[in-house]
Amino acid sequence: MRKPKRQPPSGRTLARSILCMRETRRRTFDDNAERYAARRPTYPAALYDRMAAYGGLARGARILEVGPGTGQATRALAERGWSVTAVELGAHLAAVARRHTADQPHVDIVTGSFDDWTLPSEPFDAFFCATAFHWLDPATRVERAAASVRVGGTLAIVWTHHVAGGTPGYFTRTQACYKRFEPDAPADFQPPEEQRLPPSTDELGASPLVTDGRATVSPSKSRIRQRSSSTCSGRIRTS
Template sequence: MKDSEQSENRYRDEYTSEQRKNWYSNAADAYNRTRPRYPKEIIDRVVELAQVPSDANILELGCGPGIATMAFANLGFSIVCLEPSQEACQLARQNCASYPNVEIVNTTFEEWELESEKFNAVVAATSFHWISPEIRYLKAANALKENGFLILLWNIPLQPQYEVCQILHEVYQTQRTSVRPYENRETHEEDLRRIGQAVIDSGFFRDLVSEQLAYEVTYSIDDYLGLLSTLSAYIALEPQKRNSLFAGLRTALESNWGRSFQISCLSTFHVAQKI
């Protein structure tokens, strides 16, 4: 998971709390515009597995601009969303303005004042790995009602078509960047297995279920570069290095491919019940 568990653990551990709060702030607009959405099949499936009642209260951790929030709000649930980035909060409030039962709170899960045993489900959409390990499982379990569920959603952009990868690979080599542009599906799936095992090993949850759905998304060149700008490996680059890399990628794509191309994506989840 290129922008998930392993790389994000490093960014979480190496940067201060204030830097982590604002990690996605400059990329908030691009995140809102270009990050893959969670397929309805995935949302419906986790709601079914977590036995979420129609009048449920949901706590969402790190909602970003509200991508997953809107999918759950469309089903009528009441949602309290925690988001540390002010810029992402503003976008989430705009995106969720038509949902009166959605509250966006500008805070981290670590700083949030615990409301014990209030929620039917705790949801984290491509965000759970940012929360301190010593807090994430215990506090999530304490926020849940008896027999409530933890729902972890993950949207993982994999890579463009083979021919596009070949073109872009030359750019990464020329730029001599530290970024690893692509990881294969097997690598992502192994990371996902480790995340699921960590949920069970925490001792707070049981009966883990994990499923996934692969699909294709068409991106314009602008949106593809926007997508890359939301991934932590690129956020961590020096601005001049990042701009040079993106300029090279744009030139290669415009010269050799055209206006748009497809990217393989993987949407997956972990659902586990509070012990």
């Protein structure tokens, strides 16, 4: 007997599956916080320079950081003289971040999910999220980020892209490892040239809450391959 043809999942089922996968994956970083802290690269100083210049952020500015992980960027923000409240989903990651910033008196690491975290009554001067914005709820993340800062405040969202350059053949040799955890990963992936990176401002640019969205790129070389940190910034509308 011929087996019945499998029907594709409905839109509602597919949406639930995607949400479940996102929730599961975003929690995996907490499984080994110490190893994550030891291996995770930092960000280039030029990134913070551009954020400061764009937002006019002087010493004492109040920054909300979402998804700080083990505090690689948190410490750099605090060393600028900014007061940082950082909301981290993973309890183990948050514990390492607190240890990493223990000598910074104006850093507060909060354990929780930004998606349902109660925003304080006093808005921040800037919202900062480095390579974690895609883990937030896509239905509410721009609106909640905008609500966290004052009118005219700054949203600074950072993505890290793999780009051509660095160690020759690295991606060819590591695709088997990628496919162990992501079976649909392409076997022949090669990173694009930096000038061919897709735009990262579309989501902010489409929001009526944000104006003056722009993107800048700061090259950064890691130990084994070249990266590119792309910062997407925007200001909260005054009306």
